[in-house]
Amino acid sequence: MKPLVWVPLLLATAEACVAGGAGPKTACSGDTTTCLEGSVAVQGFTATPTQVEASLFREFPSTGAVALATVPIAEDGTWAFSGLDAWEHYYVEVQAGFGQSQDIAGFVGPLTVPVSGGPVAIQLKPAQLTVLEQAAPGAPLQIQSALAYLFDSSTGAPLQGATVSILMGGTAVSMPWTSVPGSASDGYYVGFEVSPLPAQATYTITSSVAGASAPTTWQLVANPPTFTPTLLAPAANATVPADQPLTVSWTAQPMADEEQVQLYAQVSGAWSPVYELPAPVDEDGTTATIPGSYLAPAGQPLLVNVAFVQASCPASADGCVVGELIVPAQITPQ
Numbered sequence: 001m002k003p004l005v006w007v008p009l010l011l012a013t014a015e016a017c018v019a020g021g022a023g024p025k026t027a028c029s030g031d032t033t034t035c036l037e038g039s040v041a042v043q044g045f046t047a048t049p050t051q052v053e054a055s056l057f058r059e060f061p062s063t064g065a066v067a068l069a070t071v072p073i074a075e076d077g078t079w080a081f082s083g084l085d086a087w088e089h090y091y092v093e094v095q096a097g098f099g100q101s102q103d104i105a106g107f108v109g110p111l112t113v114p115v116s117g118g119p120v121a122i123q124l125k126p127a128q129l130t131v132l133e134q135a136a137p138g139a140p141l142q143i144q145s146a147l148a149y150l151f152d153s154s155t156g157a158p159l160q161g162a163t164v165s166i167l168m169g170g171t172a173v174s175m176p177w178t179s180v181p182g183s184a185s186d187g188y189y190v191g192f193e194v195s196p197l198p199a200q201a202t203y204t205i206t207s208s209v210a211g212a213s214a215p216t217t218w219q220l221v222a223n224p225p226t227f228t229p230t231l232l233a234p235a236a237n238a239t240v241p242a243d244q245p246l247t248v249s250w251t252a253q254p255m256a257d258e259e260q261v262q263l264y265a266q267v268s269g270a271w272s273p274v275y276e277l278p279a280p281v282d283e284d285g286t287t288a289t290i291p292g293s294y295l296a297p298a299g300q301p302l303l304v305n306v307a308f309v310q311a312s313c314p315a316s317a318d319g320c321v322v323g324e325l326i327v328p329a330q331i332t333p334q
Helices: none
Strands: 036-042 051-057 069-072 078-081 087-097 104-113 120-124 127-135 142-150 163-168 171-174 177-179 186-191 202-208 216-221 231-233 238-240 246-250 258-267 270-276 287-290 302-312 319-333
Touching: 036 051, 036 087, 036 104, 051 078, 069 078, 078 087, 087 120, 104 120, 104 127, 127 202, 127 216, 142 163, 142 202, 216 319, 231 319, 246 302, 258 287
Parallel strands: 036 120, 127 319, 238 319
Antiparallel strands: 036 078, 051 069, 051 087, 087 104, 127 142, 142 186, 163 171, 163 202, 177 186, 202 216, 231 246, 246 287, 258 270, 258 302, 302 319
């Protein structure tokens, strides 16, 4: 996934100009039911962004996802993607650059084409928030981690020194500034892998900085997966050829936004990741290949995990809740 001195929200609207915007109002061309359109309001900043753009994805924009198209935001804050194929899992990412080491990103989706609603109004704020939930099929979801990237409203730079927490069952759990696992960046992060807690319908993350008149609260809304995914190959406890590519396949799952494939090896009695598919697989994909170089040495137990992802990034929320149903298969190369 991509990352306060908080100030009162700037009263930006769809008609307000966006600094860094390019050209006049953006509008749909052709059939409006095949066009996703909306507006961006950059809120909570006294700094002026140098560039604001929107990117369209066919799946949740996790690491490795490639945008279908990217357009600059118009001067009035509007954006549009016309002539789209029918699909139920589009996501729009909006990024604002302030000339800093990290751009500020916001996500909205899933969005459906043909379109039945009106334009999508996105509010880009000085916080980028994600909660990850996981479960085995049929088991209750549990929270795995919470991540917050915060930004200085006066410069747009990544903000350190804040006090950040997530409310879990009535208890505030600290999110310290630290290295984010699986990422080259630092952020406010807490993991629950050792002692997972039950997933919640909503999440409240609170941040405060020295000198602020009051803490800021951010709201996230979950949309838990209700489907039951099935792995076709490899079979559990199967023996597979060593040093040969491994085809992983599953039953098509139209309710998922995407699938992610990982391979683990046993290291000191624990499963440790050794390979991850470079990009997620679209919802309509049903296969992936793990290179044979990772299926060695012979006799070493390996674990294949396929994560079926369903994300929730409504425009009314302050971030994304990502739900993953994990289907595993332990294998042994021979």
